[in-house]
Amino acid sequence: MITFSPEIKKIEDEVITHFLNSILSEGRDVITSTILFYFITRKDLTQRELQKLTGFSAGKISQEVNEFVRMNLITILSKSSTGEITYSMESIESEIFNRGINIIKSNLKWEPKLLEIIADLNDNEEQLRKLNGYEKIKLNVEEQLLRFTGYKNLLKMWNVLEQKLEKKLNS
């Protein structure tokens, strides 16, 4: 990790604080956001370096970093002779991209199950209507399925953008 001069470190700290108080952090845990923002500013980091920058526990950092790797937001860049791993957020656009793709794919995975539910609610309406909750469940499942159409269109758009992004990164 490059050691930033005090002046540069101060600017970095101000940027991260600003991001943490902005729409960029909404709905996200402060630890998750902080680690994400350090990858944005520093690109390559080990877990030990993250601990030094953030003051978070080793356990929490390990948990968050592994989740970021699972979601393809960061990759494993290298492993030292002592086994220490350096992680990298190569491209910020790729990170946003991969996060978006993860959200859409994660949602679409549920489509078959929700279609099964709506079929059951329709086929067995007479019996199921007698139970408390029928209308609310049906309405919510229908709302989600309607959104899936939008997600699929978004995925098509995303695939086109992904190809453009790949060309840009490889050029």
Place this chain on the structure above:
Amino acid sequence: MTVSRDSSKEHIFEGKLKEYEQVLVDFLVESGRAKSADFKLQKILAYLSIHKRLTQKQFRDLTSYSIGTISKKLRFFIDSGVIEKKRIEKSNEYFYQIDNLVYARVGNLSHTEFPRIKEYISMKLAELEIHKGKPGHELLTLRLNEMLQSFDFITRIWSEIRGIFTR
């Protein structure tokens, strides 16, 4: 604004519908996980998405979270403008519901907030130039410039996503 009192067990679903409710909650929570959202926040939002409106006690029955935790999480959503708090008629109790315009408002927020963030980053890049040559200058400048460029992409995607949720 006040409304009529809700039936006390309306929020407890029965039989198969209870199982289907759990499927929906699991789906909505996993969707939140993909966005790195806080688990408890996401679970509370999931139940509200299904039931449309709930009191704190009803949230407690459904989630098993303490009233203190529920109150704190709901406060977050109220402050973010995601949910509204309304009084139940002739009582001191309140119910909570998702604001239907939230996605339109969040979408509009991106039109006001993103330019502000871009402006802030541009200001910081100008500050960085004063310290050219110092350790970290090159890397931080590169990364902030990249972030600036990515905003056009984010804004476009955000508009699409907002469209999905406001249809």
